[in-house]
Amino acid sequence: MKVTINDVAKLAGVSMKTVSRVINNEPSVRKKTHDQVMAAVKELNYQPNLAARNLAGTSSYAIGLVYDNPNAYYVIDMQNGVLSRCRQEGYELVIHPCSYADSDMKTELKTMIRRSRIAGLVLTPPLSEQQDLIDELDEMNMHYVRILSGRGDNKDNSACIYVNDYAAAYEITSHLLQLGHKNIAFICGDQGHKSTTERLAGYQQALADNQIQASEALLFRGDYSFESGVKGAKELLKNDNALGITAVMGGNDEIAAGALFAARLMNIAIPDELAITGFEDSPFSKQTWPKLTTAHQNNDEISQHAARLLFSKTRGARNQDKDITRIFTPSLVIRGSSDAKTA
Amino acid sequence: MKVTINDVAKLAGVSMKTVSRVINNEPSVRKKTHDQVMAAVKELNYQPNLAARNLAGTSSYAIGLVYDNPNAYYVIDMQNGVLSRCRQEGYELVIHPCSYADSDMKTELKTMIRRSRIAGLVLTPPLSEQQDLIDELDEMNMHYVRILSGRGDNKDNSACIYVNDYAAAYEITSHLLQLGHKNIAFICGDQGHKSTTERLAGYQQALADNQIQASEALLFRGDYSFESGVKGAKELLKNDNALGITAVMGGNDEIAAGALFAARLMNIAIPDELAITGFEDSPFSKQTWPKLTTAHQNNDEISQHAARLLFSKTRGARNQDKDITRIFTPSLVIRGSSDAKTA
DNA sequence: TTTCCTAATGATACCGGTGTCAAGGACGAA
DNA sequence: TTCGTCCTTGACACCGGTATCATTAGGAAA
Structure with missing residues (x-):
């Protein structure tokens, strides 16, 4: 039934x-x-026993994926990408959903690391931005790879994979500007998140580069939820759209879907009277009416790269230092919510 | 740094x-x-080393969650439920997404079981319905718990957790009948799936109990996708709704969202001219316009129960036989897509 | 108190690999 | 041919627990 290394040795005569x-x-x-x-x-169809390897070896054959992200699609994408590399390399994946707000989150994480003898971690946003967590991992001498919103701006030389939300937001904004929009509002995601800052910065820079004054009145600071999109759009467009807004950028697709919902409530035609855009290209962004213009990020590639990078670290990297960071830029996907021609 | 059982023994003097x-x-x-x-x-804050336990013990401390389901929300729910029990009981969870259509899926599964020394499996639909897979697991003498669409109708006495889609569909249909609908169409999900059969049966029984003749013309056989919902609705409502349909039941929320989309294309007012209902209460069913009437299933409880049941089996059950099956019935959630008053 | 039985505890082999180090073998140089 | 060196290979301890079985301790009965 079960084949051990000894069986193989005997058969091979070594x-x-x-x-x-x-x-x-x-x-x-x-x-x-x-x-x-x-x-x-x-x-013999021999499969090395992971438990034995983990126990005997100095390094283990398990990595952890840590996330605190409400977006199921995103999480699944990350899991699948990392997992596919794990299977290739013979590693095991331990998933670790958690809540950063939870007081004993770090204790839990440590427990998990010890129990399962984790060789390294893949950290996804927004957890990957928490410096205290990073410090703790450094102290434990733990390997990790971070997926972060940013432009390669990290000072230390830890392993990071950047998602250039700044550039993507810049591109979305440019797209709207090209369509002739001048009064573009923005509904932000969670205040603490780097992606919020980055996306906002890209939006503002695009406006500045086109000699348009960014106005605080056109900003709604919410969180990455549908409800926030509804609330933000209602607020921004109140008094019969007194501000004369012609486009609303959502911090992510949920927000955009919420804005769409609110526009519907207010009898505002999309995209004729108002353009709306999202971010992330979640599956449901193709299921709204009209479909959402958004920025597509290649989560599968990102997560696979993260895993690869982590493996090269845990295996005792030799010359992988050069490959330690990489920047992925989400690409603009134009759909009917901003451009009637594509509907 | 790392504490072993010997350190504890020494300190405790045993x-x-x-x-x-x-x-x-x-x-x-x-x-x-x-x-x-x-x-x-x-x-000492001692944590037993899982690898050692798995290696030394007869039974292992890892269970697997196997799924072939495109619904990210569902999968995440299952993971979190099972995981929370695992943490409580000191088990490790190995997730195993796969594709049943894949020829070597079963080999992969076996490999994973051997490599990670899996003590038992939680099988989710539609994988849990595949008899050949079950047979194979039986042959391997593997413990498993199945989550299935059904009414407790399984002949063998294996561990099953049923989701009574039949009753839920019956309830949705009754709801529509009460609203006065008589010409109710149904867009089915994947043909192979038990949930499709069960939901359809519930719908048909409800019609029969109200002396309404179910008509094949009112049935569209598609799959569990948004696109299928669009296509189904277009087909059913073609020729200016020649069939006089006043309500469309979708096999799941994706289908319903697709139907909603199609209705929008055809300028049909929801729910005034047409009622639409879904199934499963996915998060996005609250984000459509109008929000979807659907059936809510308590995935968290279902998955936790599955894990508990599995643990009782792997630990060598004594008298757990009575608790081996359980039926969960999704509950009707009425929203604006069927009833304007709740919009 | 002694005897006996059972409950409580410990000694030790073992799970299936990896790490260390020493031994054996091949091969070029002397 | 003989020696030295480096490349291959193997013997064995060990990782941190569990399983088995022997041993000891404690309490009831005699």
């Missing part, structure tokens, strides 16, 4: 240590021996 | 085996000893 060498790709194994062992592995 | 007994709640440990050990555990 010692178990040699089998161990082969499956770990260690050097100084003669090719002939290597082939014999591999043949035996294949014949 | 042998490591006694510590092992205490943390596993084995009988025949004197209360005084028990307290001493627990004190030491607490003082």
Whole structure:
């Protein structure tokens, strides 16, 4: 039933240590021996026991994915990307949803790391921005890779993967400007989040580059929720749109969907009377009416890259230093909520 | 840094085996000893090493969650529910997304079970309905708990948790009938899925109980997607609604959202000219316009129950046989897509 | 108090790998 | 051929727990 390293060793006519060498790709194994062992592995369909490896080895074969993100689509994307690399490399994935607001979140995380002998962590936003968490991990000498909103602006040389929300917001804003919009409002996501700051900054810079004065009145500071989008749009467009707003940018797709909802309540035609845009290209952004113009980020590639980077760290990197950061820029997806021609 | 069972034993002044007994709640440990050990555990903040336990023990401390479901919300709910029980019981969760259509899916699953020494599996629909998979697991003598659409109709006495889609569909249909609808169409989900059959059956029974002849013309057989909802609604309502349909039930919320979308395209007012209902109460069903009437299923409770049931099996059940099945019935949630008063 | 039985505890092998270090073998140089 | 060196390989301890079985201690009965 279950095949151990000894079975393989016996069949291949070598010692178990040699089998161990082969499956770990260690050097100084003669090719002939290597082939014999591999043949035996294949014949017996041998799978190394993870528990044994984790117990015996200095480093473990498990990494953790930590998130505190209400967006199910995003989380699933991250999981699947990381998981696919894990399967390739023979690692196990331990998922760790948590709540940063929770007082004992860090204790929980430590417990999980100890119990499962975690070799490294992939941290997703907004958790990846919490400096106190990072400090703690550094103190524990824990490997980690962060996925962050930003432009490669991190001072330390830790492993980061950036999502350039700034550039994407700039692009969305430019798109609206090109359509002739001048009075563009923005509904922000959670105040604490880096993505909020970045997206806002991109929006403001695009306005500035087009000689348009950004106005605080056109800003609604909410959070990344549908309800916030509804509330923000109602507020911004109140008094029969006294501010003369012709476009609303949502901090993410939820917000945009909320704004769409509010516009519907107020009998405002989209996109004719008002353009609305989102961010992230969640699946439901194609299911609204009209479909949402948004920025698409390649979560699968991002998460796979994160995992790869982490593996190179845990395995004791040699010359991977150069590849330590990378910036992904979400790309503009134009749909009917901003441009009637694409509806 | 890392605390082992020996450290605890030394501090408590007992042998490591006694510590092992205490943390596993084995009988025949004197209360005084028990307290001493627990004190030491607490003082050192001891965490048993999972890898060691898995390696040494006969049963392991890891269970798997297997799913082939495109609905991110559903999957996350399942994960979180199972995970919360796992944390309580000191188990590890190995997630296993897969694709049943994939030819080597079963091999992959087996590999994962062997590698991670999985003690048991939680199977979610539609995977949980695949008899060949079940047979294979039985053959391997693997513990599992299935979450299934059904009414407790399983012949064998394996552990099942049923979601009574039949009753829920019956309730939705009754709701529409009460509102005066007589010509109610139904857009089915994937043909292969049990939930499709069950929901359809509930719908048909409700019609029959109200002396309404179910008509094949009012049925659209699609799949559980937004696009299918769009297509189904267009087909059913074609020729200026020649069939005189006044309500459309969607097999799930995606389909309903698609139907909503199509109605919008055709300039049909919801719910005044046409009522639409969904199924599952996904988060986005509150974000459509109007909000969707649907059936809410308590996924958190379902998944937690599944995990609990599985643990009782893997631990070598004594008298848990009675608790082996349980039926959850989703509850009707009335919103604006069927009833203008609630908009 | 002694005897006996059972409950409580400990000694030790073992799970399936990895790490260390020493031994064996191949091969070029002397 | 002989030696030295480096490349291959294997023996064995060990990771941190659990399982088994022997041993000890405690309490009831004699």
